[in-house]
Amino acid sequence: MNYWLVKSDPDTYGWEHLVKEKKTDWTGVRNYQARNNLKAMKKGDPVLFYHSGEGMDVVGITKVTKEFFPDTTTKDGGDWVAVELTPVKKVKKSVTLNEIRATKQLSNIHLVRNARLSVMPLQKEEFDTILEMAETKL
DNA sequence: GCCAACGTTGGC
């Protein structure tokens, strides 16, 4: 079991949108590192959902319900992939980037070190720490 | 709205 975090701009596609749709194909990733992370996701892996821009906080937990497949929104012929994500639950208390920054155990995650990466792995300890801060259990 | 950080592109 691996743990992940994805970022999304709620102006484009936010948590509420995902909940309404029940599930979504996580398309549009155009970054090799992020793509490799998508490819490494296994069915059932938990994925934290982070809002960039508005909010800047972890707002919910999703899970992988379909492992990677070709991203059909690709127009440039590139070898891009998507996964299917399904919302599991909203966190009780959203965890802001500031709180994450202020937490020593989380100082190595990409969210802090590489703000640009939109799909990133988390260590189990990091995942658990964030859930604890969110006062939420998986 | 600005700008820093980063990834990608393209000229050499």
Added chain:
DNA sequence: GCCAACGTTGGC
């Protein structure tokens, strides 16, 4: 293969 220029993302 290097690196400058450019575009995009995302925090502030």
